[in-house]
Amino acid sequence: MPRVLIADKLSPAAVDIFKNRGVDFDIKTGLAKDELIAVIGDYDGIAIRSGAKLDKDVIAAATNLKVIARAGIGVDNVDIPAATAKGVVVMNTPFGNSITTAEHAIAMMFALARQIPAADASTQQGKWEKNRFMGVELYAKTLGLIGAGNIGGIVADRANGLKMKVIAYDPFLSPERAIEMGVEKVELEDLLARADVITLHTPLTDKTRNILSAENLAKTKKGVLIVNCARGGLVDETALRELLDNGHVAGAGFDVFVTEPAKENPLFGSDKVVATPHLGASTNEAQENVALQVAEQVSDFLLTGAVTNALNSPSITAEEAPKLKPFVALAEKIGAFAGQMVDFGINSIDIAYEGQVAQLNVKPMTSAALAGVLRPMLAEINMVSAPAVAKDRGIVVSESRQDDSPIYDSLMRVTITTEKGVRAFAGTVIGGAPRIVEVKGMELDAAFAPAMLYVNNLDKPGFIGALGTILAEAGVNIATFNLGRVAAEEDAIALVGVDQAPADTVLAQIQALPHVKEARALTF
Numbered sequence: 334m335p336r337v338l339i340a341d342k343l344s345p346a347a348v349d350i351f352k353n354r355g356v357d358f359d360i361k362t363g364l365a366k367d368e369l370i371a372v373i374g375d376y377d378g379i380a381i382r383s384g385a386k387l388d389k390d391v392i393a394a395a396t397n398l399k400v401i402a403r404a405g406i407g408v409d410n411v412d413i414p415a416a417t418a419k420g421v422v423v424m425n426t427p428f429g430n431s432i433t434t435a436e437h438a439i440a441m442m443f444a445l446a447r448q449i450p451a452a453d454a455s456t457q458q459g460k461w462e463k464n465r466f467m468g469v470e471l472y473a474k475t476l477g478l479i480g481a482g483n484i485g486g487i488v489a490d491r492a493n494g495l496k497m498k499v500i501a502y503d504p505f506l507s508p509e510r511a512i513e514m515g516v517e518k519v520e521l522e523d524l525l526a527r528a529d530v531i532t533l534h535t536p537l538t539d540k541t542r543n544i545l546s547a548e549n550l551a552k553t554k555k556g557v558l559i560v561n562c563a564r565g566g567l568v569d570e571t572a573l574r575e576l577l578d579n580g581h582v583a584g585a586g587f588d589v590f591v592t593e594p595a596k597e598n599p600l601f602g603s604d605k606v607v608a609t610p611h612l613g614a615s616t617n618e619a620q621e622n623v624a625l626q627v628a629e630q631v632s633d634f635l636l637t638g639a640v641t642n643a644l645n646s647p648s649i650t651a652e653e654a655p656k657l658k659p660f661v662a663l664a665e666k667i668g669a670f671a672g673q674m675v676d677f678g679i680n681s682i683d684i685a686y687e688g689q690v691a692q693l694n695v696k697p698m699t700s701a702a703l704a705g706v707l708r709p710m711l712a713e714i715n716m717v718s719a720p721a722v723a724k725d726r727g728i729v730v731s732e733s734r735q736d737d738s739p740i741y742d743s744l745m746r747v748t749i750t751t752e753k754g755v756r757a758f759a760g761t762v763i764g765g766a767p768r769i770v771e772v773k774g775m776e777l778d779a780a781f782a783p784a785m786l787y788v789n790n791l792d793k794p795g796f797i798g799a800l801g802t803i804l805a806e807a808g809v810n811i812a813t814f815n816l817g818r819v820a821a822e823e824d825a826i827a828l829v830g831v832d833q834a835p836a837d838t839v840l841a842q843i844q845a846l847p848h849v850k851e852a853r854a855l856t857f
């Protein structure tokens with residue numbers, strides 16, 4: 334019988350499911366790292382929330398572990414690359430706590446607008462300070478959302494109900510979806526200048542870390558209220574404290590902090606701050622949703638091999654697995670290639686299947702391609718959530734099949750239409766491994782490498798030498814080099830597998846070479 338460790342407090346709904354499904358389990362919450370390391374080798378699965386930290390040392394000790402399941406969305410507490418390298422599937426439960434978290438953000442907004450916590454403390458001390466607590470009305474005020482995904486979308490809906498004007502900064506929000514959500518899509522600068530209340534709803538990524546930096550906070554309106562129920566690290570806490578103290582920012586509602594558990598924090602001690610200990614998802618309803626989902630997913634996986642909501646593994650059934658596996662991997666890779674090549678709101682994604690692959694069940698491949706396309710924007714997306722996320726964002730997804738494939742036994746083409754144009758990428762499977770065979774209509778044949786450099790240039794003598802020199806001088810070793818072109822002296826591409834991802838400064842040097850139109854670093 335498989336054994337599962339429940340390592341954070343989960344709703345009893347999870348326990349009932351493990352019992353009914355015949356999965357053995359232990360509940361050991363609040364374990365320190367060394368305690369977790371000592372016991373984790375006994376388990377096939379582990380169910381967690383945000384408390385248990387599954388870093389590379391813990392995962393290294395997990396000799397029998399097959400699945401890590403997060404009852405919630407963010408998996409910041411799991412070292413996914415380490416789990417992947419060890420062949421451990423990491424699952425989450427998207428959507429289950431979105432409403433609850435959106436409600437927490439709205440609650441924070443009201444708490445700040447009417448200074449409810451400070452007024453409560455004062456009143457219960459018998460002070461009756463009626464003149465001290467002058468609030469602001471939210472009606473007709475501008476709410477600026479940074480991140481307009483599931484939770485941002487629900488916050489927008491509730492704020493529209495409050496008759497607020499909602500504006501949103503989310504580079505990956507399509508204009509159609511913005512209209513559907515009843516929000517005005519704006520640039521970050523515009524949002525900072527216009528919002529009376531700013532709420533954050535993005536994951537913490539390299540692009541969103543400190544999105545409200547000291548510089549950006551200084552661009553906000555005097556009297557702004559700031560709410561963060563997403564992730565610590567999106568806001569510069571020290572800079573925010575200074576602006577609270579000098580009166581520029583009128584209030585800050587924080588559920589998440591750079592360091593958690595937050596015992597000390599720059600924001601603590603200000604009566605303009607409302608702080609909660611990462612309670613965004615803490616309602617009975619949300620915890621029951623995510624616990625039910627987690628227990629079902631873990632039981633299914635350990636008892637039948639079915640993979641659901643996996644962040645590091647495609648979701649396919651045991652029977653289909655052998656045939657689909659290489660094509661699912663190809664779809665994810667071409668999708669990831671395409672997703673890293675677009676910077677604008679996506680209107681549509683078409684996946685065309687040609688030749689033998691068109692005879693297979695293409696749904697998992699389409700889901701994998703969508704997950705690949707969307708992953709640069711939504712770190713925690715997976716094959717199961719990708720189609721729903723694409724739909725929610727108003728992205729039109731289409732599939733087509735054609736029995737013939739003129740050159741390859743099988744060909745898969747991903748075409749993305751954005752506000753700015755159309756880009757297409759095609760690949761095939763050779764010897765069980767995915768290869769990219771067409772970019773911008775140009776044929777080439779390249780294996781995917783963990784780090785790649787894409788350059789689009791005019792095919793002129795001297796370009797390859799100059800590119801090689803820049804990479805050599807930057808200490809970037811070339812592993813593979815593939816070229817494609819329309820014709821001599823015309824449009825051309827170079828796809829270079831590199832042993833180290835080139836730095837932005839190196840990319841800028843390449844971009845500045847004569848005849849170069851575009852240079853990008855890609856990761857797979």
Ligand SMILES: NC(=O)c1ccc[n+]([C@@H]2O[C@H](COP(=O)([O-])OP(=O)(O)OC[C@H]3O[C@@H](n4cnc5c(N)ncnc54)[C@H](O)[C@@H]3O)[C@@H](O)[C@H]2O)c1
Nearest residue numbers: 407434480481482483484503505534535536562563613614
């Ligand atoms: N406080 C809590 O207890 C709690 C509970 C649930 C979720 N969360 C966190 O809330 C966050 C949002 O969750 P969600 O379910 O809405 O996720 P989501 O994936 O549905 O939405 C995230 C949105 O952020 C946008 N985004 C990505 N990069 C961006 C950038 N650079 N600038 C602006 N927008 C960007 C994406 O396009 C997407 O629309 C996650 O970090 C999640 O972990 C916190």
Ligand SMILES: O=C(O)CC[C@@H](O)C(=O)O
Nearest residue numbers: 382383404405406407614
């Ligand atoms: O489990 C929790 O309490 C927090 C969950 C939340 O941060 C999430 O990302 O889903």
